[in-house]
């Protein structure tokens with residue numbers, strides 16, 4: 718599959734944001750990005766910082782899967798730096814019309830509309846790719862994510878109790894779904 722058509726918009730604070738597919742040249746930014754989220758203890762599944770080798774392995778696999786059309790990815794770039802990462806991962810077999818969405822924005826770039834724009838783009842690209850349903854899981858404690866997903870049309874579809882154990886505390890996961 719060819720990369721998505723990039724798009725530029727002005728964030729709420731006036732900064733120019735480019736939405737585009739990830740590239741091999743983003744490797745250093747990817748390392749800084751994911752490690753910053755791990756360091757702040759963001760509500761994501763990862764809790765250990767990655768090495769350059771691990772991230773290179775991850776990025777190589779991701780680029781290969783994007784080429785095969787197994788993943789739709791959108792990153793946000795501000796002033797030449799990658800500040801957000803997201804993807805819709807297509808399921809397989811009898812669920813190949815279903816995509817699993819994930820998103821993360823670097824702390825200094827939250828609350829200015831980047832998440833909204835990314836999810837809008839992921840919805841459009843998923844539809845173009847023939848997907849019918851998007852699913853995601855959010856920590857029950859993640860009120861911002863929940864508000865964003867609700868705003869973008871996702872509905873609560875269930876709860877997995879104690880799915881996460883973060884710093885010794887159990888947290889439920891909320892499943893949300895959207896029919897495209």
Ligand SMILES: CC(C)(COP(=O)(O)OP(=O)(O)OC[C@H]1O[C@@H](n2cnc3c(N)ncnc32)[C@H](O)[C@@H]1OP(=O)(O)O)[C@@H](O)C(=O)NCCC(=O)NCCS
Pocket residue numbers: 759760761820821822823826827828829830831832833834854855856859860861862864865868
């Ligand atoms: C959750 C996340 C993706 C939201 O992205 P964002 O770019 O900050 O979201 P936006 O600025 O587009 O805001 C979207 C909506 O979220 C809500 N929101 C944003 N910031 C908020 C805040 N500080 N408190 C409460 N709600 C907030 C609002 O409803 C907002 O819509 P509005 O601007 O029309 O009122 C981002 O905070 C993030 O990456 N957090 C860390 C990683 C993470 O939690 N990933 C999701 C895992 S499920």
